[in-house]
Amino acid sequence: MNIGILGAGQLGQMLALAGYPLGNRFTFLDTTGGHSAAIGDIISDPQHQRLAEFLERVDVVTYEFEHLPVALIREIEAHRPVYPSSRAIAVCQNRVEEKALFDRLAIPTPEYRVVESAEALEHAARALGCPVVAKSTTEGYDGKGQAVLKAPEDAQSAWAAIGHSQLVVEAFVDFVREVSIIAVRGRDGEVRFYPMAENQHVDGILRYSVAPLPDLDDAVQHTADGYIRALLDELDYVGVLALELFQTRDGRLLANEMAPRVHNSGHWTQNGAVTGQFENHLRAVQGLPLGDTAARGVTCMANVIGREPASAEVLGQPGAHLHRYGKAERAGRKLGHINVVAPDHAALQTRLDAVAALLPGAPAPAFSFVS
Amino acid sequence: MNIGILGAGQLGQMLALAGYPLGNRFTFLDTTGGHSAAIGDIISDPQHQRLAEFLERVDVVTYEFEHLPVALIREIEAHRPVYPSSRAIAVCQNRVEEKALFDRLAIPTPEYRVVESAEALEHAARALGCPVVAKSTTEGYDGKGQAVLKAPEDAQSAWAAIGHSQLVVEAFVDFVREVSIIAVRGRDGEVRFYPMAENQHVDGILRYSVAPLPDLDDAVQHTADGYIRALLDELDYVGVLALELFQTRDGRLLANEMAPRVHNSGHWTQNGAVTGQFENHLRAVQGLPLGDTAARGVTCMANVIGREPASAEVLGQPGAHLHRYGKAERAGRKLGHINVVAPDHAALQTRLDAVAALLPGAPAPAFSFVS
The missing domain is CATH 3.30.470.20 (ATP-grasp fold, B domain)
Incomplete structure (x- = not known):
């Protein structure tokens, strides 16, 4: 089975190393144009023009990075099975949807608020009790798109520093x-x-x-x-x-x-x-x-x-x-x-x-x- | 470190899978022109013309198969370190040298004789006591180049079947x-x-x-x-x-x-x-x-x-x-x-x-x- 992987970093490489003994072969679609650590056939596609070529080569698609356009995953799903699905990606790349899912499944989380302005951020910080952590709803990973507010008065600068239109504010957990x-x-x-x-x-x-x-x-x-x-x-x-x-x-x-x-x-x-x-x-x-x-x-x-x-x-x-x-x-x-x-x-x-x-x-x- | 491997079969593939995590890269020299299971850069060289290109790419050379011309290994050794050395290969691809080494190091072996004619084979079979196993001195592996003699009278047909000028005859071990x-x-x-x-x-x-x-x-x-x-x-x-x-x-x-x-x-x-x-x-x-x-x-x-x-x-x-x-x-x-x-x-x-x-x-x- 030829497995298509979106991304060509170390996770893709380690997937390939684990998959060769199973008889798998790998094709990587690398849209970053950056470093590639992958072992297998790499389709470098910074201009997003080679998707058809990628799909032709692979039986099933997975990915090593979830910050991918959901529309791209849905397009791929129309042609090949994608695991995990676009629904999983959509939830995981949006903190508000993710929290809502945790709530719906009765999975406890730190107390949180969703805010869409610096004023609302300040209000949330006051309500939750500082310190709080503010995180962009989308595009955050490895500590990016985050700020800690030690006091509600930090809201203006934190809002500006993160630079997103919607944030999730979380109470600090002891x-x-x-x-x-x-x-x-x-x-x-x-x-x-x-x-x-x-x-x-x-x-x-x-x-x-x-x-x-x-x-x-x-x-x-x-x-x-x-x-x-x-x-x-x-x-x-x-x-x-x-x-x-x-x-x-x-x-x-x-x-x-x-x-x-x-x-x-x-x-x-x-x-x-x-x-x-x-x-x-x-x-x-x-x-x-x-x-x-x-x-x-x-x-x-x-x-x-x-x-x-x-x-x-x-x-x-x-x-x-x-x-x-x-x-x-x-x-x-x-x-x-x-x-x-x-x-x-x-x-x-x-x-x-x-x-x-x-x-x-x-x-x-x-x-x-x-x- | 770029590691050169002589041969491109499954042993080479498994070496590569073990070596990528160590940071190694692999170049295979495949002189068979046959199936290649290897993961890495493969230089297909059935005409023996691309050795220089191979050597240029690699820091050290090893192999997955010992039935290689010793002269080739010596030539490579003049340019790059080869492990195991040509001396190890020379001994391992020659049963007479191998037995002599075992003898010299007091490593016990089944009793054996070296023969260079069907008549000598028959004589050895009689001396050792049948059944005996006759093996070509060179080029034998995975049961190839071997014959079992159930009686000394089998010597003529065994000699013909193996078709080598020198054989090692071994007593059966209980x-x-x-x-x-x-x-x-x-x-x-x-x-x-x-x-x-x-x-x-x-x-x-x-x-x-x-x-x-x-x-x-x-x-x-x-x-x-x-x-x-x-x-x-x-x-x-x-x-x-x-x-x-x-x-x-x-x-x-x-x-x-x-x-x-x-x-x-x-x-x-x-x-x-x-x-x-x-x-x-x-x-x-x-x-x-x-x-x-x-x-x-x-x-x-x-x-x-x-x-x-x-x-x-x-x-x-x-x-x-x-x-x-x-x-x-x-x-x-x-x-x-x-x-x-x-x-x-x-x-x-x-x-x-x-x-x-x-x-x-x-x-x-x-x-x-x-x-």
Whole structure:
């Protein structure tokens, strides 16, 4: 089966690496004209003129990036199956629709308001109680299109800085940690859940994900499983879905946002689960049985951002698995990741400390499992 | 680092899949003009005219197939590092040199004679005691260039059938099972050993490999480690080396033959070891630290030969990992393999029985660990 992928970055590359052993071939449609890390046939199409050529070559279409025009996905759907569907994309690229869906499915979220002026933003900040986070309804990812208001008086400058006509304003959550749940749903509706991960962000960019979590109650995992299953079933979703959540001091989960694709917080599954998220996404979109999502040992994924350590230093660390994307170094850019695998969390912490020391500017990770 | 690979079959493809995450890129020199499964830049060179172009593109050279002209490897060595070296290739493609090396390093082998005529073959068969196996000194692999003599009188027809000017004649070994040891040696001389595998052949082609073995004494593994280390050090070898052995009823190991490359009996390591043989070979040839060779669970590799089962059926089996090579079906052709992973040998046997039932013409495996 020839699989078409919209986008040609590292997620596309990792999908291809997982798919060749299944007998798949890949064609990438790259509309950015920028860097391409993909392995396979790349159709570079910055002028949006080569869609027909792309469609002719592929049996099914998926994507590595959800900030795509919904109209484009609908056009493709008229000719080829697209998974996840345009409906999933439409919801995920609009924070208001996303929140409405969470509300409808009784998935708790931080308290929020939707505002369409600086005055309304100020009012919302006052009502929710500062600090609050304001986020553009559309086009926001990796911390872009966001501002923190420490006081209602920050509303004018925040409104101007974000520069969108509609924002979602969220109350700050007194969370213990950020977690995520990743699940995959097949064409036949079968769902499998990965063990939840704890995520650490710096400057809005993911730095570390660890899974499974030693101190996570089974009930919490089951709650998260229920939330993501509700989303998957409601959207008649096919493929991997990621849901980011806050875990509060009293143990509750509040949904932050979701991503309709393979996700950075699931990269640990490449070396730490029986079947990785990339393979399971491909199994789902082509209607194959899903693979076992159980963990193998415990794993921490560390993103390589901005500057790459020497491969020899990384690979000399016990349990370290290197995943480079073949990109040029640039401040704030995701260049690769390292999956550190260990038999237990004590060993993982030791191995992780050694790997973290090789990552320029990466603070030593302090996960909640560390006493 | 751009890695040049001589050959463009499935071993080259699996090397590439293991190497992209390390940041490697691949250029394949395909002198066969036949099927190419490789992922990367392929230089098709059936006329042997494009070697300079190949060398210009690559930093280091390795190969997926040892039946290459030694003169070609020496020519490449004058321009780029080649691992394993031409000396390793020269020994491995000549059974007489290989046996002499085993003898020199005190690695036991089945009793043998070298013959250069049908009369000498008959004499050797009589001296060793029939049955014996006659093998061409050069150009033999996957059961080609071989004949079994049930009686000395078969010498004339066997000599004619093999059609070589020099043969090695081996006494039959009363072995309990065929095993192999795979090890990897770095540029700095560091050596790591994988757990030994038990191998089952049908018609001279490998069908199943299982590792680790529940009933293998540590002392036997250490003996095999010692044999392969002696070979690696003697040849100042860099990369993965495979050594096939017979295990006799009284527990001894007798060396059968070796292969200077990643090996079919090591494919289980892709899903069943911390670091797979393909990644470790690449780490070795580019001077990177070697990865952990420990097993994760227990694994059986089943070759897919001649005809492919439906992917959906394979992937529906617990613990099954599919590796297709993208080749057209043909009797006797290796089209892919399935790694079946389980937490223990009892579970592995159950899973394996289910997978074996999907493989056309594959007898149900009966490993020595099965009671």
